[in-house]
Amino acid sequence: MKQNAKTSLVLLALVFVFLTLATAFHLNLWGRQGPLPRIALVDTNFLSTATARVSAAELFSSPGADTSDFDCYACHEKGKAPTIRYDAAGTIIIPTEHKDIVMGHGTHGRNNNCFNCHNETKLDTLQSRDGRELNITNSPSLCGSCHGPTFRDWEAGVHGRTGGYWNTKLGEMTFKACTACHDPHHPKFPGRKPAPGPNPLHPIAAKE
């Protein structure tokens, strides 16, 4: 009789344990990771293939664009070279009318003289190092007149951005002018905020 009672007790305890386990698994009481916070969709700006700037060439070729910035003779006299003022250290003082220009071309500002690139008498054109007169939209020839190896790489499609097709039989490969990415007065490629990094799958990794 006693033996029977003991067996019944043990079996009853086992039943109780099994039922507790069943409830615990069913209700996810342990062994499951908690839900991670939803990962936000990335800002579509990070998906854009637009260049850092708009080059003069692009500006002039897009209909309805505001090209008033390039209308030099709205203020300047034709045929008269504007006077450049220098400060005590010999640096050019940017006039207030052109205050949105930040000069920073070359180490130690070696190339900060306006007329190194701009033609003094014909202000709406550019002049290269070897004296050629260039159209204001022709930045590759101007920049290439000093930056030879970079220009050679650009012509090969290796410097800067190319787009379109690698297989030129199926489509065109597009090239960008220098000023589409580089500000001609401050050419160093600008830094930016990076897109979000990887989100881990596991909450423990997320805490690191």
Next chain:
Amino acid sequence: MNRRNFLRSSALALSGVAAIAAALEPLRDLTDYTSLQRFFQKHYKQLTPQDMERILARITTEVEKQYKIRPHVKDYKPMDGVEFVYCLNLTRCIGCRKCVHACVQENNLSRDPEMQYIRVLKMPHGSLNPEEGDAKYNPEMVPEKGFFYMPVSCQQCRNSACSKVCPVKATWTDSDGITVIDYDWCIGCRYCEAACPYFARRFNWKKPEVPKERLNPNMSYLGNRPRMQGVMEKCHWCVQRTRVGQMPACHDVCPAGARKFGNILDPNSEVSYILRNKRVFIQLKEEVGNNPRFYYYFDV
């Protein structure tokens, strides 16, 4: 049997059944029931054009049912006389991660749980060891002084470890150099993930989730069609773009023009120019012997 015995044995039996049900409970997470057609589908290399048409129709209906957008699914074959090579200019990469997200967008990668094929490693100057890279950087401004950035994705190796270890040959290198995966053949054993030295292969632990508004309907069978839970996936150099002559999405979005892609068998391509003229640090982990088709180089 008397009443007491009956009650005792039925309580035991019920608790036993309850315990078995609790043990089988994770099966409730299995949402992807495979269709009969997919179950009996042959390996990609054994498919006839008619088989492929039926499969593409099935995929189109599945995607339309799930996303309410009718996709354009095609099977792109490699072009003749083409071997792709990718070159990345480490002097130019600024670590902005736009390539990562352009890839996610183009290839219908899962957003939550998150899947990203490209990992951008922030490397200290002087080091070319990927183990010293940090993928989780998040400063206010990149590039940071004293570091350079090295994006790593599938290197499309000539002697790939992943295709060697796959027990079912669900992954192989095509004639144009791209290592592809047949998602319907993959069994999800993850040997390839263990074999790859670059952590290029990604596994779908959960069902991938792509928001409807961001779905790319231009899909390919071996490339960016929506994957299922339990299969491997990886960068495939945008087969739906490169096999029709275009550039991969990461190439087109890079703001600094650090990425160059092309046909190495063409002596006039950009990548041929780079490998002839630039200081190429060859390949990551070249001592392992995978001989990748991905080259990192410097400008000066």
